[in-house]
Amino acid sequence: MGRPVEEPPRRQAPDDDLAELRAWQRPLRAQFPIITAHPGLAYLDSAATSQKPQAVLDAMLSYLTTSNANAGRGTYPWANATTALVEAVRDRVKSFLHDPRPERSTVHFTSGTTEGLRTVARDWLATFLTDGDEIVVPFADHEANLAPWLEARDLLARRGIRVRVRALPCQEGSGDYDPAALAAQLTPRTRFVAVTHVHHVYGADMNVHRIREVAGPAVPICLDAAQSIGHLPVSTAELDVDFVVFSGHKALALPGTGVVWARGLRGPRFRPGGWQGTPNTAGIAGLAAALDWLDAAGTDRIERWTVALAARLTDGLGRLDAYEILGCRESLSAASRVQRRRSIVTFRHRGISSTDLGFILYSAGFMVRSDHHCQAGAQDGPQDGSVRVSLHVHNTPEEIDALVSTLTSLQ
Numbered sequence: 001m002g003r004p005v006e007e008p009p010r011r012q013a014p015d016d017d018l019a020e021l022r023a024w025q026r027p028l029r030a031q032f033p034i035i036t037a038h039p040g041l042a043y044l045d046s047a048a049t050s051q052k053p054q055a056v057l058d059a060m061l062s063y064l065t066t067s068n069a070n071a072g073r074g075t076y077p078w079a080n081a082t083t084a085l086v087e088a089v090r091d092r093v094k095s096f097l098h099d100p101r102p103e104r105s106t107v108h109f110t111s112g113t114t115e116g117l118r119t120v121a122r123d124w125l126a127t128f129l130t131d132g133d134e135i136v137v138p139f140a141d142h143e144a145n146l147a148p149w150l151e152a153r154d155l156l157a158r159r160g161i162r163v164r165v166r167a168l169p170c171q172e173g174s175g176d177y178d179p180a181a182l183a184a185q186l187t188p189r190t191r192f193v194a195v196t197h198v199h200h201v202y203g204a205d206m207n208v209h210r211i212r213e214v215a216g217p218a219v220p221i222c223l224d225a226a227q228s229i230g231h232l233p234v235s236t237a238e239l240d241v242d243f244v245v246f247s248g249h250k251a252l253a254l255p256g257t258g259v260v261w262a263r264g265l266r267g268p269r270f271r272p273g274g275w276q277g278t279p280n281t282a283g284i285a286g287l288a289a290a291l292d293w294l295d296a297a298g299t300d301r302i303e304r305w306t307v308a309l310a311a312r313l314t315d316g317l318g319r320l321d322a323y324e325i326l327g328c329r330e331s332l333s334a335a336s337r338v339q340r341r342r343s344i345v346t347f348r349h350r351g352i353s354s355t356d357l358g359f360i361l362y363s364a365g366f367m368v369r370s371d372h373h374c375q376a377g378a379q380d381g382p383q384d385g386s387v388r389v390s391l392h393v394h395n396t397p398e399e400i401d402a403l404v405s406t407l408t409s410l411q
Contacts, residue, residue, distance in 0.1 A: 015308070025305055029396070032052070048369055050250050050392055051394065056286045056289045057286075069081070082281050094107060094261070105262060107261050109257060112247040117245050126155055134189045135149060135194070139167040140170050140375070141200070142224065143374045144224070150165060174327060176206065179214045182215075193215050195208050201386070202344070203327060204342070208223060221243075222245065224246075230302075243262055245260050253286045256283045303342070307343070323350070344388060348387070349387075373385070
């Protein structure tokens with residue numbers, strides 16, 4: 001990766017993790033109705049959207065059949081219950097994120113990560129930047145963590161306020177952030193930094209704590225946590241960021257519900273602008289159930305399980321010359337001391353296009369993502385897309401072994 005890597009604590013071998021957690025994982029897999037209903041298919045696209053456990057479906061049905069009403073717009077019992085539900089889920093989000101100052105922070109519900117980041121850009125960032133200010137944002141992560149900041153710049157430009165947008169530097173090939181290069185481009189006019197927690201293509205933990213160390217204590221940081229919430233423990237008590245934005249549908253809840261958690265420490269208070277319409281109350285009820293389910297299952301164990309599966313897949317692919325695995329080479333091996341790849345493994349076949357490979361794999365029973373994965377700038381490059389395998393708690397070692405066997409037959 002081009003720079004020294006911190007020594008992580010010694011980890012148990014991935015196969016040992018899988019053996020130890022097997023009895024824990026089996027009953028959890030059984031709680032996903034769509035998974036158990038299709039035993040001949042392997043769903044390997046959880047980074048695009050997650051499947052839903054029965055508890056989430058039950059919570060939404062219970063809400064819709066017992067107290068469905070609009071929130072904050074009535075005084076009868078169903079409306080009061082819905083209003084109380086929405087407020088309770090705000091508190092539930094704070095506890096799930098281990099918020100150290102819940103009395104100071106705020107939680108705003110949106111339609112998803114994209115709208116959440118756009119809300120931060122439009123209704124918060126654009127309100128306090130002045131002519132000559134600078135912001136640093138990722139140009140090689142998901143398009144949703146780039147476009148809103150450019151939109152805010154253009155909005156301000158139409159008002160005569162010029163804001164410079166700098167690209168958050170990253171390591172060539174690995175996609176990992178480069179803190180040393182970032183330090184060289186920060187100036188006294190740097191007012192904001194946007195980062196990603198887990199890269200949606202490379203599967204790497206992006207070491208956000210290093211960005212804080214370089215940026216210093218005063219610069220607000222916004223965290224795109226779309227690929228980390230629901231996959232690993234996320235603690236705002238440990239991550240010194242000012243915003244955490246994520247989508248419910250990637251965290252076992254349903255589409256149409258997203259979250260902006262705002263710390264309320266640096267910069268002006270976060271207050272979404274405009275008239276706030278009817279929230280997705282059924283989706284919010286499902287989100288609460290999803291967070292409860294994740295806490296009960298243990299996001300630390302979900303992380304261990306999916307990291308072990310990803311290591312099993314990358315080791316299998318590493319033995320096949322026909323494939324190029326994308327991302328940090330030092331994090332691919334199951335035996336690596338710097339294993340930071342999470343639940344995502346992305347690769348290319350050297351002779352088969354990613355689109356064709358996606359069709360071939362589905363014909364063999366594997367549902368994967370095969371395109372550019374909404375990566376900013378990827379569509380403009382000469383490279384073909386790639387195949388992304390993204391895992392969750394319902395996936396099994398047998399599915400990984402079967403996938404490697406199929407990929408081997410395509411050498």
